[in-house]
Amino acid sequence: MGPLCRRRLILLALILMLTAFVAHRPTAGEVPAKPFPLASTLARLDGWHLIGQTPLEANVIEGLQLDDYAFLSYARGGDLVSLYVGYYFSADKVGAPHHPLVCFSGQGWELSDVGHAKFRLRDGRQLPVAVMTASRDVDRQYIVYWFQAEEEAASGPFGQKLRLIRQRLLHGGEQSAFVRLSLPAGERSEEECRRAMEEFVRAFYPTFLTYIQGRPA
């Protein structure tokens, strides 16, 4: 190796040491745990009655890398909505939730009417969501889900990742969540199911935001 190569090796080592110095600077790190569990925050939703809570087994919590979760059922009139929220405090876990398109098929559900929609919230904002109908034997469920990145929602995991990158770069935001709602569809039309779901989301989302912000509901 000649003197030219040696000089370049020295320059390379200096560049890499500088990179190491910047890379090892302390970062914001994880968001501390919330003062209230998610399930108790969501126990009261305007106009909806909590009728059940399903605890997840330890191996499921571990498999999904959950930091907090809520698996609750609500009723209003003839409507019955099941809510699942998997919540993550650090951005490292943004890819942890399983995608419903994979999981429902893996559990033997036939999927139809798969698409996207926008639900109008009480404050006039639009919430982007993914919708589908899942059928298995005589069971037919209308499913709505989205991926949350701090206070922003996306109907798919890629959009969530992009939003979380932006949140992290601009505000140091780390939190993410996966939200899934299901409604027994029976013989009801897709439009009827959608209306019932939109009503539920209007009651749910503001309370959910208080949890993200770390405020009491």
Added chain:
Amino acid sequence: MQAEERHENRRIDLWLALAVLFALVLAFWPAWKSLVGIWSSSEDFSHGFIIVPAALYLLWRRREAVTRRPPRPSWMGLPVVLGATLVYLFALLAGVWTLAYLAIILALIGAVLFVGGWRILRECAFPLFLLLFMIPVPSQIYTYLTAPLQLFVSQVTAGTVKLLQIPVYREGNILHLPGHSFQVIQACSGLRSVMSLLTLGLLLGYLTLRSNSLRTLLFIAGLPVAIAVNVVRVLAMVLALHYLDLDLTAGEVHTWFGLGIFGLAVALLYLLRGVLAKWDRSAAAG
């Protein structure tokens, strides 16, 4: 006198190379740490542990070709290294780990080009390419791509079980047998062993075949082999449960069973390589 000077120069070169290696590991330490965490916790990417030693071994095999002629450093390497470090720092800040892993390989390419030049980069091309296989495919993408294959495996297995007159009812990846239901794999998971077998096919082809098209064929063969051994795996689980009341899905027996199935996959790939090697020889002789 000249011999002493040569010896001294070699010593300096060695120390400089070690310093660069140390700086490379230190600079990318958070990414290495994250990679090792994924390799040790995910069955889909545990083959990552063998990639770096395999790449180093391949480099060692090519040491004569690399050192045959003196290096002709290229300035083109400098912007590549600088670009890689910037991409890496952005990836750390934004929490995009896949980008951070790719930046390691990009920095290595730049470093080889900067110090050794284009000829040496060409000589190191395959070991550097192999490093791509240490990078875990993001889990949601991996599952999305391989879940249909897992469903296919479950369908074929359930069909075969029915042919054996064993009553079975399938719901996706869940098989219901009389008195027992079990998930042949986590219902939401993709096909196991795909990445490991693709990597193995790639290495085996590179080391033992000469024709690039046959090497590619062996690499692609990793996919059907993964499907075939997964069918055997699930079928063996069902048969063991039905006839022997033995649950192969949990405990120590599960680990040994998994190793046995992977051994079968390796044997299948090796068998296929043997067939391809015959074509390879005839093509070379022709």
